[in-house]
């Protein structure tokens with residue numbers, strides 16, 4: 001078999017997605033997600049101008065060789081643009097291999113270690129009443145684990161709190177110019193424990209609750225938050241400190257038994273080395289889409305599993321159904337699965353990317369279709385072209401830029 005085509009498709013059915021479609025001389029196609037929210041076209045160019053020409057004529061079955069060729073061979077390693085591009089190639093080649101084998105991808109990763117995949121959803125609100133309503137709405141959809149994000153009194157807009165969903169169902173946090181959010185760490189640290197106290201009182205002790213601090217705290221602030229949240233038995237505290245600083249988690253760890261999760265902006269295993277070796281975290285949060293694909297994610301989970309650390313693949317709305325499907329095959333196969341983030345997509349997105357995976361009673365399953373189980377409707381994708389979009393930026397009350 002030979003690769004005869006490698007095409008990049010950019011579509012915006014409510015938000016932008018970048019998809020690589022590889023075709024073999026036998027007419028088999030494979031899909032990979034290369035979406036890098038807010039910087040999408042950089043990956044498009046990387047793939048179109050620098051990667052696609054190298055793929056033509058290659059044997060699609062040599063996945064590990066293709067990965068090493070693109071990673072080591074480029075000389076310039078790592079970084080989100082490079083690793084999103086390599087991820088798209090890796091997943092598309094796994095899709096092809098599994099289709100040729102006539103098996104769903106998880107069977108090639110060792111087969112199912114579980115029957116279904118527990119997901120968590122996103123609840124939010126600017127008041128306790130809104131948060132309670134949001135939790136109940138998720139429970140009605142079947143969710144059995146819920147992330148809670150809250151507005152903070154005195155702040156206009158806070159990460160993860162959507163005050164007004166847009167009419168077309170697209171995510172309101174992606175705009176043509178970056179929106180500016182405000183932030184006050186002291187106000188946040190005072191208020192959030194009260195939110196979790198109220199949610200625990202309302203929903204009881206059994207519901208797994210998660211919280212994302214979105215890299216906004218210093219190590220000692222994160223340590224305090226972890227301690228203050230201990231009475232409310234969180235499933236995890238996510239991204240409590242800026243992700244570049246692995247040593248920061250050592251200080252947090254010394255002060256709290258609240259489980260820690262991090263890694264959605266990590267690109268390679270080297271970002272985790274201290275965190276895993278020294279058991280400073282409990283969950284690895286990378287996305288298949290931004291970590292170089294299925295191949296390195298499987299290696300990451302095997303490495304983390306040796307320290308009792310579990311998987312928790314990043315899965316917000318800006319991971320396309322292609323990236324989500326690849327994640328679910330890994331989730332089903334790896335033994336040290338923890339939980340899967342899952343928000344779902346708009347109906348239009350699900351039409352552009354028809355997928356075999358299902359969500360029922362709070363659990364996901366990748367389905368039994370050979371490959372990753374996603375087909376791209378190219379005509380519908382073309383009817384919804386790229387639209388410039390940015391994530392927000394975050395400023396403190398004095399006007400200075402803060403971590404977002």
Ligand SMILES: [Mg+2]
Nearest residue numbers: 212238239264
């Ligand atoms: Mg997060």
